[in-house]
Amino acid sequence: MSGMNRRVPDPADTLESRFPVSYSIYAMARMQRAIAATGLADLGLFPAQEILLTELVRDDGRSQKALAATMGISHVTVAKMTARLERAGLVVRRTSTTDRRVSLVYLTPAGRSAQDGIRAVWADLEDIVNRDLDAQDRQRYLAAAARIRRSLEASNSEDTAG
Numbered sequence: 706m707s708g709m710n711r712r713v714p715d716p717a718d719t720l721e722s723r724f725p726v727s728y729s730i731y732a733m734a735r736m737q738r739a740i741a742a743t744g745l746a747d748l749g750l751f752p753a754q755e756i757l758l759t760e761l762v763r764d765d766g767r768s769q770k771a772l773a774a775t776m777g778i779s780h781v782t783v784a785k786m787t788a789r790l791e792r793a794g795l796v797v798r799r800t801s802t803t804d805r806r807v808s809l810v811y812l813t814p815a816g817r818s819a820q821d822g823i824r825a826v827w828a829d830l831e832d833i834v835n836r837d838l839d840a841q842d843r844q845r846y847l848a849a850a851a852r853i854r855r856s857l858e859a860s861n862s863e864d865t866a867g
Contacts, residue, residue, distance in 0.1 A: 726853075730853070737830060737834070738752050740829075740830060740833065741755075741826060741827075741830055744825075744826035744829060744830075745823075745826055747822075748819060748822040748823065748826070749793060750819070750823075751789075753776070753778070753786065754786055754789070754790060755819075755823040755826070755827075756776055757772060757776065757783070757786055757787070757790065757796075757810075758790070758795060758796070758812065758816055758819060758820070758823065759820065759823060760772060760775055760776065761796065761810060761811070761812045761816065762812065762817065762820055765811050765812055766799075766809045766810070766811050767809065767810055768801070768807050768808065768809055768810070769783045769784055769787055769798075769808055769810060770783075770807075772787075772810060787810055790816070793815075794813055794815050794816075795812070795813055795815055795816035795819060796810050796811060796812055796813060796816050797810075797811050797813055798810055798811075799811060
């Protein structure tokens with residue numbers, strides 16, 4: 706009897722139909738992450754680990770706190786990620802000589818050499834996402850995405866400040 710009172714969902718009342726831009730961002734990110742995960746798995750990596758490794762190529766010997774801030778993720782997530790990368794032999798953690806409470810993260814030679822594979826995965830992703838876009842489409846997309854990112858960052862800053 707309780708099933709008789711169920712409302713039949715309106716097919717137009719979906720997140721995608723009601724919030725098309727936000728849903729599009731979510732769907733693209735989910736698909737991009739899935740494709741990246743497949744390529745990264747071949748390198749023994751999980752998504753986001755390649756970002757941490759690439760950040761260290763740019764500036765080796767950073768604190769986990771600095772990596773978390775740069776990547777926009779929690780310190781706890783970076784600590785877990787770093788521990789996993791350390792077990793894989795891609796990074797090492799050393800205590801700071803100026804502040805014993807701070808752990809600095811450094812690439813190992815294996816972590817440095819993983820960059821070629823990481824770049825190849827990202828080159829494949831770039832080819833896939835650009836496959837059906839011309840130069841003007843890419844330019845418009847990047848401009849719109851930059852404005853969206855600024856809006857999201859401003860909103861996030863307001864949320865964390867207050």
